Amino acid sequence: MLGAFRSLRSYNYRVWSAGGLVSNVGTWMQRTAQDWLVLTELTHKNATAVGIVMALQFGPQLLLLPLTGYAADHLDRRKLLLVTQALMGLLALGLGLLTLAGWVRLWHVYVFAGLLGAVAAFDAPARQTFVSELAGENDLSNAVALNSTSFNAARMIGPAVAGALLASMSAGWVFLLNAFSYVAVLASLGLLRTAEFHPRLRAEHRRGGLMEGFRYVWGRRDLRAVLLMLFLIGTFGLNFPIFIAAMVVKVFHGEANQYGLLTSLMAAGSVAGALFAAQQARPRLGYLLGAALCFGIGCVLAAVMPTYVWFGVMLMLVGMAAQTYTTSTNSLVQLSTEPAMRGRVIAIQFAIAMGGTPIGAPLVGWVADTLGPRWSLGLGALSGLAAVAVGLRYFVRYRQLRMFVEGGRLRFSVSLTTEASRAVAEKA
Numbered sequence: 384m385l386g387a388f389r390s391l392r393s394y395n396y397r398v399w400s401a402g403g404l405v406s407n408v409g410t411w412m413q414r415t416a417q418d419w420l421v422l423t424e425l426t427h428k429n430a431t432a433v434g435i436v437m438a439l440q441f442g443p444q445l446l447l448l449p450l451t452g453y454a455a456d457h458l459d460r461r462k463l464l465l466v467t468q469a470l471m472g473l474l475a476l477g478l479g480l481l482t483l484a485g486w487v488r489l490w491h492v493y494v495f496a497g498l499l500g501a502v503a504a505f506d507a508p509a510r511q512t513f514v515s516e517l518a519g520e521n522d523l524s525n526a527v528a529l530n531s532t533s534f535n536a537a538r539m540i541g542p543a544v545a546g547a548l549l550a551s552m553s554a555g556w557v558f559l560l561n562a563f564s565y566v567a568v569l570a571s572l573g574l575l576r577t578a579e580f581h582p583r584l585r586a587e588h589r590r591g592g593l594m595e596g597f598r599y600v601w602g603r604r605d606l607r608a609v610l611l612m613l614f615l616i617g618t619f620g621l622n623f624p625i626f627i628a629a630m631v632v633k634v635f636h637g638e639a640n641q642y643g644l645l646t647s648l649m650a651a652g653s654v655a656g657a658l659f660a661a662q663q664a665r666p667r668l669g670y671l672l673g674a675a676l677c678f679g680i681g682c683v684l685a686a687v688m689p690t691y692v693w694f695g696v697m698l699m700l701v702g703m704a705a706q707t708y709t710t711s712t713n714s715l716v717q718l719s720t721e722p723a724m725r726g727r728v729i730a731i732q733f734a735i736a737m738g739g740t741p742i743g744a745p746l747v748g749w750v751a752d753t754l755g756p757r758w759s760l761g762l763g764a765l766s767g768l769a770a771v772a773v774g775l776r777y778f779v780r781y782r783q784l785r786m787f788v789e790g791g792r793l794r795f796s797v798s799l800t801t802e803a804s805r806a807v808a809e810k811a
Contacts, residue, residue: 390526395575396517402571404533406468409564411541412548413475415646416557417492418624419549419639420482422632425489430629430756432489434748436496437624441740443500444507444733452596452730455508456723464513465572467506472565474499479558487555507737508730511713515725516580524714531710532657535702538650546643596727599720605668606716606728608777610735612671612770613712618739619766620678621705622747623649626685626763627698629748629756635691648695652702657710659703668715672774674708679767686760704767709736 390396418433426432444451454463478495481487511527518526545557600606627645631637656674681704685697713732720728743762751759 388525388529390518390522390529393518393522393579395579396514396526398571398574399513399517400529400533402568403530404537405567406564407534407537408541408544409475409561411538411646411650412545412557412564413561414624415542415545415643416549416554417478417496418628419545419642420487420554421489421492422628423639424554425487425492428632429748430625430633430751430759431745431748433625433628434622434744434746436492437622437744438741439493439496440500440503441737441744443497443504444737445735445739445741447501447504448730448734449594451504451508451734452727454505455512455726455730457726458509460509460513460516461572461575461577463509464506465569467502467509468565468568468572470502471499471506472562472569474502475558475565476562479555479562482555482558483553484555504733507733508726511717511729511733512726515717515722517575518581524718527714527717528657528710531706531713532654535650535653535657535706538653539647542643542646542650544643546640546646549639549643596724596731599724600728600731603719604777604781605719608773609668609671609712609715610732612675612773613709613732614735614739615766615770615773616675616678616705616708617736618743619747620682620763621709621736622740622744622759622763625744625747625751626756626760629751629759630694631691633751633756635694637691641691645691645695645698649698649702652699652704653706655699656703656706656708659707667711668774668778670711671708671715672771672778674704674711675767675770675774677704677767678708679764679771682760682764682767686757686764701763 391400417436421432421436422428422430474495478487478491481491511530514526514530515523548557548560600610623646627649628642631642631645635641678701681697681701685694685701688694688697713729716728716732717725747759747762750762
């Protein structure tokens, strides 16, 4: 288990992780309060409106893709993060003051969600690739997984705290607390020892640089398969605010504290998934297949659970599978991508994961409103199974997956040579 925390030996990574944990707790508090505000105060239990908020918050990941990947590869990531984190704190402050004054309307939330999404589109690829400068290439996979562990530990704490606060005070106070939480991550960025940063290979400024990331991904069949799987699950499966909020309000007739508790239970499973991924020396595409299958099965089980308690138990399974999948995807993409291309490829990855939300979230919300929340979870299940089909097709067609019986047992074999390793061999 000690190997799962090896990245914390680095001073810079420890400081960055501590600040990030505080900020992530605030972020999850705001997300919970924002969804509950839209669902119960600004609309009459309208899950479609929650889906629109999600679409506006994540849509800029796709729209700004060429600029965000270019910025992550060519600008000083630490300085870029100082700007993006400060702007996100100011946006939380503005929404909090508007809510406390009693002036907030649904369109205000839409505007703030869109602005936050635009800033986060630049923040996400810079934040993910910044990890390699703090922990180094040898510990990169572990550091990425620990980032996910921190993020989901915050998801255990934040929604539960937000649910308790929402039961006794306005959502505006939750937004203000999130605004102040950004002080921690800004302070951590200021305390980093820049002299101890790991060397970074900067991309060259040249014509066509914005399109290089697309050409690089298109030329790699393994990356195309991984990112298509991510698109399916990210678009139709990772809509947890809609799934959980709609089930609480429409099926179990619960309150804000129950919504927060269920979100925290799912996060507990996510922490377990992130820690599992952190212990793996190198991620493999096979992990993605297993996690996608478990995600699909978990969504089916959650959809049919008759009680609030059993639904919470199944959410832990869904959270563990989803986090194992997303963390392994992130590590696999980073480790199999050339360092000079990493920022652009990660930006493409995030655009695919989050950019599908404008398509999936309103659709999932409409299904929850029209057919019922349980059917919306069915879409999540289908996304997991479709991702498995994509992964199997890649293995069969390009990695010579074969099934055979040996000693009375069903066994599998695949080619051990990947496109990433072939690319390295060709350059040697």
